[in-house]
Amino acid sequence: MNIQDKDKFFEEFNNGLHRLGRFTLIAGIIILMAVPFAFGVIVGVMPDMPAFLKGWINVAVVYFPVSVVEFLVYAPMLGAGGSYLAFITGNVTNMKIPCAMNARDIAKTEVGTPENEIVSTISVAVSAIVTTLVILIGVIMLVPLQPVLSAPVLQPAFNNVVPALFGALGLKYFAKSPQIAVIPLALMCLLCIFVPSMISQTSILMIPSGGLALAIGFILFKKGKL
Amino acid sequence: MSNYLETVNCLPFYLIVAAVLIFVVAMCVVFLVKSYKAGIALGMDPKDLKKVMTSSATFTLLPSISILLGVIALSGTLGVPLSWLRLSVIGSLQYELNVAEIAATAFGLSGLRIDEMTMSAFVTIALVMTAGILGGLFCSIFFLKKYLGKLSSKPKKTETGEKKPSFGDHATTAMFVGLCAAYIGSYVGRIAPGEYHDIMPLFTAFVAAIVMAVFEFLIQKKDMKVLENFSLAASMLVAMAAAVVFQLIL
Numbered sequence: 001m002n003i004q005d006k007d008k009f010f011e012e013f014n015n016g017l018h019r020l021g022r023f024t025l026i027a028g029i030i031i032l033m034a035v036p037f038a039f040g041v042i043v044g045v046m047p048d049m050p051a052f053l054k055g056w057i058n059v060a061v062v063y064f065p066v067s068v069v070e071f072l073v074y075a076p077m078l079g080a081g082g083s084y085l086a087f088i089t090g091n092v093t094n095m096k097i098p099c100a101m102n103a104r105d106i107a108k109t110e111v112g113t114p115e116n117e118i119v120s121t122i123s124v125a126v127s128a129i130v131t132t133l134v135i136l137i138g139v140i141m142l143v144p145l146q147p148v149l150s151a152p153v154l155q156p157a158f159n160n161v162v163p164a165l166f167g168a169l170g171l172k173y174f175a176k177s178p179q180i181a182v183i184p185l186a187l188m189c190l191l192c193i194f195v196p197s198m199i200s201q202t203s204i205l206m207i208p209s210g211g212l213a214l215a216i217g218f219i220l221f222k223k224g225k226l
Numbered sequence: 227m228s229n230y231l232e233t234v235n236c237l238p239f240y241l242i243v244a245a246v247l248i249f250v251v252a253m254c255v256v257f258l259v260k261s262y263k264a265g266i267a268l269g270m271d272p273k274d275l276k277k278v279m280t281s282s283a284t285f286t287l288l289p290s291i292s293i294l295l296g297v298i299a300l301s302g303t304l305g306v307p308l309s310w311l312r313l314s315v316i317g318s319l320q321y322e323l324n325v326a327e328i329a330a331t332a333f334g335l336s337g338l339r340i341d342e343m344t345m346s347a348f349v350t351i352a353l354v355m356t357a358g359i360l361g362g363l364f365c366s367i368f369f370l371k372k373y374l375g376k377l378s379s380k381p382k383k384t385e386t387g388e389k390k391p392s393f394g395d396h397a398t399t400a401m402f403v404g405l406c407a408a409y410i411g412s413y414v415g416r417i418a419p420g421e422y423h424d425i426m427p428l429f430t431a432f433v434a435a436i437v438m439a440v441f442e443f444l445i446q447k448k449d450m451k452v453l454e455n456f457s458l459a460a461s462m463l464v465a466m467a468a469a470v471v472f473q474l475i476l
Binding site: 010021024027031036040042043054075077081083084087092093097098107125129135138139153157158162164166168169172173185205211 | 359
């Protein structure tokens with residue numbers, strides 16, 4: 001395939017993914033919203049609407065901005081197919097993003113190329129399927145498995161999955177571009193030491209941190225130092 | 227009370243959840259097959275694509291088990307089916323627990339407490355949990371195409387047909403550096419005494435980083451590329467085991 005054919009093929013493929021993605025997400029929202037009502041029909045009670053609205057507003061105030069930011073930051077990393085899948089299957093930060101980055105590293109694809117989009121989509125899809133299967137097997141084995149996994153002695157391991165992830169990934173990415181990393185890392189450390197309430201707000205912290213890293217990266221790039 | 231837990235763990239609830247999950251898995255399979263075929267058509271090496279699949283699967287196993295633990299944690303108050311659904315679709319334990327707590331108080335309970343739960347509270351909480359985190363889905367439906375279209379200014383080609391380096395490559399790395407910095411910063415902040423004091427996250431992250439450094443050394447300097455697939459999962463596993471040992475010593 002020459003470059004023009006390739007571009008055309010990929011554009012059609014991408015448009016197809018957008019159509020399919022939109023359709024399945026709309027269907028997904030309807031199905032998901034129907035579940036609580038289906039539960040209600042089975043047991044003969046319906047959700048309490050005033051309580052729902054009150055709760056939903058409280059939740060939306062916190063989580064809607066977070067989801068918009070997550071969308072803006074992660075969509076470019078995941079590409080079209082990867083985004084549609086990641087936003088419905090969840091665990092974007094802790095799983096889908098690192099998984100897609102890891103896959104790109106392995107396949108050595110370049111950002112912005114069709115190959116990269118394909119690798120991201122494949123990786124997010126496989127990740128989502130594996131998660132669903134693991135949880136399915138887990139739910140089936142839940143009764144016999146529960147004593148082992150919830151053994152108090154193992155709790156520190158599972159309480160610290162996310163730190164383990166970011167320790168390993170941090171090393172990889174900080175080593176890749178130490179010039180970009182130094183300032184955001186130092187600032188985030190200082191901020192969390194002097195304003196302890198920020199510690200529990202990592203989803204908000206990543207906005208200034210990511211923005212700062214981007215700005216530093218851009219300046220270094222313009223100066224030809226990357 | 228046992229009546230409440232029996233009801234929220236009843237067979238029809240499991241069947242409803244299974245049906246929803248089949249839909250989601252089917253969606254993933256369709257995207258996977260389409261992308262795989264497109265990759266082959268574009269001349270990508272099937273070996274590379276398989277490698278991507280294997281590494282994504284191995285990479286996902288460990289965090290998936292932690293999600294399973296989340297299901298166990300949530301199922302004590304919300305039953306297995308709803309917890310299973312919430313954590314398989316969109317949710318993460320931290321979000322779901324927060325949202326369930328907010329919804330429970332909006333319903334008039336003192337919190338997400340098993341001794342106060344009723345079926346009416348349960349379906350209301352389930353609805354809030356579902357509706358509260360659809361933001362990402364709506365953004366994707368309405369804006370994804372436009373947003374990605376705007377971002378993907380095609381890489382400029384030089385006269386020789388080679389790609390001119392663009393900032394796009396570095397932008398993703400930079401964003402990810404920022405993301406890691408925010409997390410690591412929060413672990414460093416936890417060292418200070420106070421409400422959030424906990425040295426385990428930083429300790430675990432530190433061990434993971436050291437193990438990863440060893441892997442990177444072997445991969446880059448000793449040319450042991452085969453380790454690439456396992457470096458992340460193995461670093462995490464060693465760090466998590468270290469966390470268990472460290473806690474025992476403490």
